[in-house]
Amino acid sequence: MAETTADEVPQLQERPKRIDARRNKQSLLDAAAAVFTKSGVDAPVREIAAKAGVGMGTIYRHFPTRSDLVVAVYRHQVEACAEAGPRLLRESDTPEAALRAWVALFVNFLVTKHGLASALHGDNAGSDALHAYFVDRLVPACEALLHAALAQSQNSSTINAYSVLKGIGNLCVGAATDPNYDADRLVQNLISGVLLQTSP
Amino acid sequence: MAETTADEVPQLQERPKRIDARRNKQSLLDAAAAVFTKSGVDAPVREIAAKAGVGMGTIYRHFPTRSDLVVAVYRHQVEACAEAGPRLLRESDTPEAALRAWVALFVNFLVTKHGLASALHGDNAGSDALHAYFVDRLVPACEALLHAALAQSQNSSTINAYSVLKGIGNLCVGAATDPNYDADRLVQNLISGVLLQTSP
DNA sequence: TGTTTTCCGGAACGCTGTTCCGTATAGTTC
DNA sequence: GAACTATACGGAACAGCGTTCCGGAAAACA
Numbered sequence: 001m002a003e004t005t006a007d008e009v010p011q012l013q014e015r016p017k018r019i020d021a022r023r024n025k026q027s028l029l030d031a032a033a034a035v036f037t038k039s040g041v042d043a044p045v046r047e048i049a050a051k052a053g054v055g056m057g058t059i060y061r062h063f064p065t066r067s068d069l070v071v072a073v074y075r076h077q078v079e080a081c082a083e084a085g086p087r088l089l090r091e092s093d094t095p096e097a098a099l100r101a102w103v104a105l106f107v108n109f110l111v112t113k114h115g116l117a118s119a120l121h122g123d124n125a126g127s128d129a130l131h132a133y134f135v136d137r138l139v140p141a142c143e144a145l146l147h148a149a150l151a152q153s154q155n156s157s158t159i160n161a162y163s164v165l166k167g168i169g170n171l172c173v174g175a176a177t178d179p180n181y182d183a184d185r186l187v188q189n190l191i192s193g194v195l196l197q198t199s200p
Numbered sequence: 201m202a203e204t205t206a207d208e209v210p211q212l213q214e215r216p217k218r219i220d221a222r223r224n225k226q227s228l229l230d231a232a233a234a235v236f237t238k239s240g241v242d243a244p245v246r247e248i249a250a251k252a253g254v255g256m257g258t259i260y261r262h263f264p265t266r267s268d269l270v271v272a273v274y275r276h277q278v279e280a281c282a283e284a285g286p287r288l289l290r291e292s293d294t295p296e297a298a299l300r301a302w303v304a305l306f307v308n309f310l311v312t313k314h315g316l317a318s319a320l321h322g323d324n325a326g327s328d329a330l331h332a333y334f335v336d337r338l339v340p341a342c343e344a345l346l347h348a349a350l351a352q353s354q355n356s357s358t359i360n361a362y363s364v365l366k367g368i369g370n371l372c373v374g375a376a377t378d379p380n381y382d383a384d385r386l387v388q389n390l391i392s393g394v395l396l397q398t399s400p
Numbered sequence: 401t402g403t404t405t406t407c408c409g410g411a412a413c414g415c416t417g418t419t420c421c422g423t424a425t426a427g428t429t430c
Numbered sequence: 431g432a433a434c435t436a437t438a439c440g441g442a443a444c445a446g447c448g449t450t451c452c453g454g455a456a457a458a459c460a
Contacts, residue, residue, distance in 0.1 A: 215427095218425085218426055218427075219426070219427095220425075220426065221426095244415080244416070244417085245416085245417065245418085246416090246417095256417095256418080256419090257419085257420080257421090260417090260418065260419075264418095265417090265418085266417065266418090
């Protein structure tokens with residue numbers, strides 16, 4: 001639940017944060033995690049601050065933007081997803097199976113976190129921390145899997161891993177709240193189509 | 201540009217709207233169309249009212265919700281898209297070609313209207329006029345094309361046309377503002393995957 | 401304990417979509 | 431043309447959002 005200890009432990013030439021600051025940051029992370037799972041990622045910042053027993057100023061000092069808080073809350077799961085890529089590639093029967101398993105993992109992650117997929121769009125002039133973090137960590141993982149799967153089927157087409165990843169994320173939008181919408185199936189269909197495509 | 205004349209012409213037992221009311225409604229539709237293409241579908245309501253030279257009350261009397269205004273502005277193009285379905289099915293070489301052409305049409309429509317795809321998510325407890333209208337008009341068209349294409353390839357799998365249509369719409373989110381994201385290609389890949397899938 | 405540095409709380413700001421109501425005006429009747 | 435009524439208008443006001451600001455509290459240090 002805690003963030004990397006990078007900013008909680010004294011760096012060279014830096015004093016440690018005050019203990020109430022560290023305590024509040026942790027309360028905020030816990031409260032945010034709870035509120036996000038209950039009311040979705042779009043829950044008001046005030047609600048999180050209230051649940052953590054903290055003022056508005058405090059939340060914005062620790063997390064300069066709403067997006068940063070979301071990143072901090074889901075950092076571990078995103079990291080786990082990124083690290084699952086190479087592992088699946090090693091342990092699966094075929095590269096395509098590895099890709100499909102990884103994608104299912106990613107989809108499950110997005111769908112169970114209500115509103116995360118919608119929040120992923122880099123609305124704010126491309127400087128959206130959430131979007132940037134997902135891209136940074138997951139595009140390389142996705143790319144490796146895609147290349148391996150394409151090589152397996154001797155498909156020499158060029159793929160844009162970023163594009164595919166964003167497509168998967170987009171397909172997950174609204175999946176949790178719409179019982180008639182089957183994101184899982186569509187994503188697997190999309191993968192089929194991507195692997196099938198001929199080089200341009 | 202004008203709406204259907206349904207509510208501008210006197211119905212039985214109904215008096216015609218006042219002429220300033222009709223004039224303002226038209227001004228609003230024109231202003232909204234202009235603002236939407238300039239600033240995207242998410243443009244503030246105040247901006248549209250200002251451009252039309254009209255107050256806040258007026259805009260909400262004619263269009264009870266932001267969503268209704270968007271529907272009114274794009275009604276003709278959605279209608280055209282719906283009607284293109286049967287026509288393409290008649291004039292194309294194969295049902296699959298018709299489906300792909302229709303999907304390309306739909307994608308082009310969504311992508312050129314900045315923000316329309318994002319606005320399509322039924323946020324407001326399912327009572328979103330925009331979402332409902334799109335579903336009403338386009339799901340049947342999409343369904344006919346899908347069935348025809350599946351029959352062609354002797355694929356007996358069941359498809360959920362609503363799911364596929366929503367998936368296509370989702371894939372278009374952010375397509376206009378992200379040069380690295382190729383929605384067109386992904387959508388065609390998705391169609392490939394959907395047509396390829398085996399019955400469950 | 402006294403001083404300094406850091407951090408906190410919550411009111412306030414600017415931006416949304418939407419509602420409300422006193423006022424203006426088109427349509428109707430004389 | 432004047433008087434009257436139903437209809438529509440304008441824009442201030444409301445609620446809710448993310449974010450900023452700053453006087454005051456509290457931790458760390460001497």
